[in-house]
Amino acid sequence: MIGIFGAGVVGARVAESLSIESQTSILVYDSSQIVAQRLARRLSETNSLIKATNRSELHRAKVVVLAGPSPHTPVAKEFLGKGVSIVSTSDDIADCLNLLSLSELATENKATLIIGAASSPGMSGLLVRNLSKAFDSIDEVHIALHGTGGPACARQHHRALSGQSIGWHDGEWLRRPAGSGRELCWFPEPVGAYDCYRGELPDPLLIKRAFPELVRVTARVSATRRDRVFARLPMLIPPRAEGGMGGLRVEVRGTKNGERVVDVVGVAERVGQVAGVVSGCVARSISVSEISQPGAFVLGESSLPNEALLSRVMASGVQAHSFVRA
Amino acid sequence: MKLLRRALLALSVASAVAGVLRFKGKGVGAIKQGGWRKFTDKK
Numbered sequence: 001m002i003g004i005f006g007a008g009v010v011g012a013r014v015a016e017s018l019s020i021e022s023q024t025s026i027l028v029y030d031s032s033q034i035v036a037q038r039l040a041r042r043l044s045e046t047n048s049l050i051k052a053t054n055r056s057e058l059h060r061a062k063v064v065v066l067a068g069p070s071p072h073t074p075v076a077k078e079f080l081g082k083g084v085s086i087v088s089t090s091d092d093i094a095d096c097l098n099l100l101s102l103s104e105l106a107t108e109n110k111a112t113l114i115i116g117a118a119s120s121p122g123m124s125g126l127l128v129r130n131l132s133k134a135f136d137s138i139d140e141v142h143i144a145l146h147g148t149g150g151p152a153c154a155r156q157h158h159r160a161l162s163g164q165s166i167g168w169h170d171g172e173w174l175r176r177p178a179g180s181g182r183e184l185c186w187f188p189e190p191v192g193a194y195d196c197y198r199g200e201l202p203d204p205l206l207i208k209r210a211f212p213e214l215v216r217v218t219a220r221v222s223a224t225r226r227d228r229v230f231a232r233l234p235m236l237i238p239p240r241a242e243g244g245m246g247g248l249r250v251e252v253r254g255t256k257n258g259e260r261v262v263d264v265v266g267v268a269e270r271v272g273q274v275a276g277v278v279s280g281c282v283a284r285s286i287s288v289s290e291i292s293q294p295g296a297f298v299l300g301e302s303s304l305p306n307e308a309l310l311s312r313v314m315a316s317g318v319q320a321h322s323f324v325r326a
Numbered sequence: 327m328k329l330l331r332r333a334l335l336a337l338s339v340a341s342a343v344a345g346v347l348r349f350k351g352k353g354v355g356a357i358k359q360g361g362w363r364k365f366t367d368k369k
Contacts (some may be wrong), residue, residue, distance in 0.1 A: 052343070130367065169342055188362040189362065230330075266362065308365070312365065314365075319364070320364075320365035321362035321363060321364060321365050322362070322363055322364075322365045322366075323360060323361075323362055323363075324360050324361060324362070324363045325359060325360040326359040326360045326361075
């Protein structure tokens, strides 16, 4: 049994992805019962095993996808304490750090906790692991993200531009003001080129955990001048129901046959869609005991079946493109 | 007065140059070297 906590944009995509392929029961919970019921009714035509439920009934699930706004730590603590595995889509740096500290609780209760199973972090880790196979060794990873999922994701994007970014640089964590460090990043069409800036993103932290050998890790997020100017103020205009076409760009640098090599892979898709498919695939892997080891993990870690997960994500319709030089 | 006139002149020249660069500049076009291909699993 798989539970979904939150029936917003990401929650709906998780439910859609699971309802197409999963043969197990799917329980949907949202703080607004009507939203959860509406989602379950819409998807019940393709999968009769999906239903809206209350919070206490989610404790019966084997794995729960946390698809609501952050913080996820209090909810994860509640479920892990009852031996329910958790897949978190949180992209808040403090929340991810707090989730990592729940590793012991997960191990004690023989549950699995997957942190940052979304687009970035999440898909980025899977792509880095896949790209690393073409290298003898990798030492640099640079991530760029364009676009947002639902309104909670847009608020998080707004906050990310006003805090402090962290990046791993030659053996130490570097803190720089978010919104600085402009870099023009190319995403696959139809997204194209966007100016990206440092942001308070958890990617460097989680990627470094999955790939301890890395020397430099950075993460950037696209932003307009208006985004940067108003980042330190509360959001004046309410975010849209869902962001448009988004993009993810993963650049890996390393050595192959003694030569310096750079590989770039990009994804052009709605951010909520990528997050939903990635977390849905991870939840399904836990549900069928493909991932069964207790403790906290991040995508891309060598102990996880990253290849199988990436293949499943691609089979679910998320297209990745590699940059080929002329 | 002379200083103010010079400052205004410098400002207007700077604005004109900035305007020309902004509207006549090449800007970001399509990628001229290489491109995106469908990603294949690295074995």
